[in-house]
Amino acid sequence: MNHDLPYSLEITHAPDSRGHFGTYGGRFAAETLMGPLSELESAFFSAWNDPTFQENRIALLKHYVGRPTPLYHAERLSKENGGAQIWLKREDLTHTGAHKINNTIGQGLLAHRMDKRRVIAETGAGQHGVATATVAAKLGMQCDVYMGREDVERQMPNVLRMRLLGANVIPVDSGTATLKDALNEALRDWVATCEDTFYIIGTVAGPHPYPLMVRQFHAVIGQEARAQMLEQAGCLPDVAVACVGGGSNAMGLFHPLRDDAVRLVAVEAAGTGLEREHAASLARGKPGILHGNLTYLLEDEEGQIQGTHSISAGLDYPGVGPELAAMLDAGELELEQATDEQALDAFRTLTATEGIIPALESSHALAAGLRIASQMSPDQHVLINLSGRGDKDMNTVFKALGWLEEAKR
Amino acid sequence: MIHNRLDEVFARCRKQQRAALVGYLTAGDPNPDTSAKLLDGLAGHVDIIEIGMPFSDPMADGPVIQAASERALAAGTHMSDVFNLVQHINDRHPETAIVLMGYANTPYAMGVEHFARQARMSGADGVLIVDLPPEEEDLLHTPLQQAGLHQIFLLAPTSSEKRIRLASEKATGFIYYVSLTGITGAEMGALDGVRKQCERIRHHANLPICVGFGIKTPEQARAVSEFADGVVVGSAFVAEIAGHAHDAAETLRARVVEKAKAIRQALEGHHGQR
Numbered sequence: 001m002n003h004d005l006p007y008s009l010e011i012t013h014a015p016d017s018r019g020h021f022g023t024y025g026g027r028f029a030a031e032t033l034m035g036p037l038s039e040l041e042s043a044f045f046s047a048w049n050d051p052t053f054q055e056n057r058i059a060l061l062k063h064y065v066g067r068p069t070p071l072y073h074a075e076r077l078s079k080e081n082g083g084a085q086i087w088l089k090r091e092d093l094t095h096t097g098a099h100k101i102n103n104t105i106g107q108g109l110l111a112h113r114m115d116k117r118r119v120i121a122e123t124g125a126g127q128h129g130v131a132t133a134t135v136a137a138k139l140g141m142q143c144d145v146y147m148g149r150e151d152v153e154r155q156m157p158n159v160l161r162m163r164l165l166g167a168n169v170i171p172v173d174s175g176t177a178t179l180k181d182a183l184n185e186a187l188r189d190w191v192a193t194c195e196d197t198f199y200i201i202g203t204v205a206g207p208h209p210y211p212l213m214v215r216q217f218h219a220v221i222g223q224e225a226r227a228q229m230l231e232q233a234g235c236l237p238d239v240a241v242a243c244v245g246g247g248s249n250a251m252g253l254f255h256p257l258r259d260d261a262v263r264l265v266a267v268e269a270a271g272t273g274l275e276r277e278h279a280a281s282l283a284r285g286k287p288g289i290l291h292g293n294l295t296y297l298l299e300d301e302e303g304q305i306q307g308t309h310s311i312s313a314g315l316d317y318p319g320v321g322p323e324l325a326a327m328l329d330a331g332e333l334e335l336e337q338a339t340d341e342q343a344l345d346a347f348r349t350l351t352a353t354e355g356i357i358p359a360l361e362s363s364h365a366l367a368a369g370l371r372i373a374s375q376m377s378p379d380q381h382v383l384i385n386l387s388g389r390g391d392k393d394m395n396t397v398f399k400a401l402g403w404l405e406e407a408k409r
Numbered sequence: 410m411i412h413n414r415l416d417e418v419f420a421r422c423r424k425q426q427r428a429a430l431v432g433y434l435t436a437g438d439p440n441p442d443t444s445a446k447l448l449d450g451l452a453g454h455v456d457i458i459e460i461g462m463p464f465s466d467p468m469a470d471g472p473v474i475q476a477a478s479e480r481a482l483a484a485g486t487h488m489s490d491v492f493n494l495v496q497h498i499n500d501r502h503p504e505t506a507i508v509l510m511g512y513a514n515t516p517y518a519m520g521v522e523h524f525a526r527q528a529r530m531s532g533a534d535g536v537l538i539v540d541l542p543p544e545e546e547d548l549l550h551t552p553l554q555q556a557g558l559h560q561i562f563l564l565a566p567t568s569s570e571k572r573i574r575l576a577s578e579k580a581t582g583f584i585y586y587v588s589l590t591g592i593t594g595a596e597m598g599a600l601d602g603v604r605k606q607c608e609r610i611r612h613h614a615n616l617p618i619c620v621g622f623g624i625k626t627p628e629q630a631r632a633v634s635e636f637a638d639g640v641v642v643g644s645a646f647v648a649e650i651a652g653h654a655h656d657a658a659e660t661l662r663a664r665v666v667e668k669a670k671a672i673r674q675a676l677e678g679h680h681g682q683r
Contacts, residue, residue, distance in 0.1 A: 028513050028540045030469040032565035187468045192591035289513040302488050303518025304465040
């Protein structure tokens with residue numbers, strides 16, 4: 001293939017033929033979806049092994065998304081923070097402002113290849129919705145995005161962007177009116193429309209083949225970062241840090257580093273505290289079945305899914321990708337948390353020291369990454385996935401800082 | 410081999426040359442006490458009663474049954490209430506077969522062995538888990554079999570020949586054919602297509618076939634009964650509660666019973682050509 005990007009097309013650490021990562025994953029779906037899921041699985045593998053599909057995908061990643069994204073040595077931040085050198089993988093600089101588009105390009109091209117005229121998506125923070133709407137506009141497909149009513153309100157700029165891009169945003173009022181309910185509603189839509197509709201799931205969760213497929217489309221993050229670290233720092237990082245809601249940016253970063261001697265740190269949203277309201281499924285959940293896969297869930301003793309809280313809509317999800325669950329059990333993953341407050345602090349720190357405004361989701365990774373780096377030595381390296389930019393979070397941040405009231409006075 | 414009340418129901422209906430009426434209500438809707446009266450009313454007029462286990466995230470259900478789950482959970486319905494309701498119906502309607510219906514996370518969270526034992530002890534005859542396709546059935550298979558419970562699988566318009574064979578091999582009790590590509594309570598698919606699919610399934614499965622999703626009126630029930638062994642009505646019963654959840658239990662019960670009677674009559678007045 002004629003490109004200069006460090007992408008490997010080999011699929012390693014694959015789940016078994018039924019989509020199980022260890023005891024997790026699988027395909028716990030309504031009968032109506034079982035046929036369409038098999039069809040999707042075959043279509044994905046056939047596309048993945050088709051050089052033309054890969055050439056198209058990689059060309060779009062390069063010329064449309066803007067890959068490779070830079071690896072940035074945050075020298076001032078490293079100095080201020082003390083300890084290890086901090087490296088930021090700049091997914092915030094992609095077209096549409098977050099890593100989510102790596103996956104929607106892949107699934108969008110796949111939808112096109114499968115002759116589907118319509119795509120649907122669920123979205124929390126709105127980044128996946130925007131990335132889906134963007135690809136739908138580019139490929140000329142109809143697009144409906146399900147979004148919890150609560151998220152519609154706190155992520156209004158993204159709602160309006162989706163509308164501009166020609167997508168129809170459907171607010172979801174059922175359940176807790178957040179990401180999990182948007183996923184339920186998208187699944188209900190798909191059950192009725194699978195004939196001509198492609199469901200673009202935005203994270204490494206859902207029934208097989210979604211967790212595998214989404215990981216493969218995001219692996220470019222870690223593949224680039226790995227090569228860039230070797231080139232720019234002369235070594236691999238000691239630690240790689242990513243925030244985890246469903247886990248797409250984390251799997252994208254971690255997957256290509258799994259076989260290296262790199263500590264992989266997953267940072268979950270601790271909300272107002274782990275003893276209060278949070279979204280830390282890996283730290284505080286237990287195995288259960290939701291949205292088509294077996295994974296760690298936040299639920300009560302009878303399996304009813306619990307409401308979650310995080311200042312960042314993108315992390316506000318009671319489950320997590322099944323492969324992360326398997327990696328945690330296998331001891332491949334370290335867990336960290338950041339509270340709303342700690343994420344806000346990290347948000348302000350990066351803004352003030354480097355002039356980079358991160359997404360609130362990524363601010364969780366930053367908060368934990370800075371903590372870890374401060375206990376290491378200056379000749380060590382911490383790689384943090386800056387999964388998105390903070391433009392969408394201005395209102396939430398101003399509100400949390402009390403600036404909106406101040407401005408009114 | 411499992412043989413219980415479900416098998417007896419189909420044998421009885423065959424003798425009477427009519428399709429079985431299968432009625433669904435969500436346990437605990439709108440609250441456990443009223444639910445006991447409603448299930449009791451319905452159980453007196455159906456051959457098989459499906460009792461839904463309320464779940465916070467009912468992905469395969471339309472708005473009517475979603476709301477029923479939300480009402481039940483808001484009223485504090487727990488699995489102990491669900492089993493008490495099953496027991497109550499079992500005590501009062503010894504001839505009505507009972508199927509527990511719900512989502513995989515409920516038995517999984519309880520522990521599948523514990524769930525199967527409790528279900529059988531309280532009087533259930535079968536279990537239908539919407540998001541547990543034959544590919545994942547090993548999760549529940551052995552516990553259900555040991556408890557003497559039938560494991561019922563769904564087939565849908567999108568099911569391939571291969572999947573029909575797979576479900577036919579794994580299912581016991583009956584096969585539940587989903588008449589439409591969609592969620593519960595939507596509009597039923599064209600009758601001709603449903604009939605053809607049932608014939609395809611019958612080719613592979615030596616089991617009764619019940620048809621559900623979207624059957625709301627006595628007329629629809631009668632039409633489906635011409636080629637199916639059972640007719641499932643769910644959302645239409647639940648809809649009698651929706652919007653009236655605060656009515657007296659007796660009023661709600663009367664509404665459910667009236668609906669059930671009308672559909673039952675349509676089936677009894679019509680001896681199929683089978």
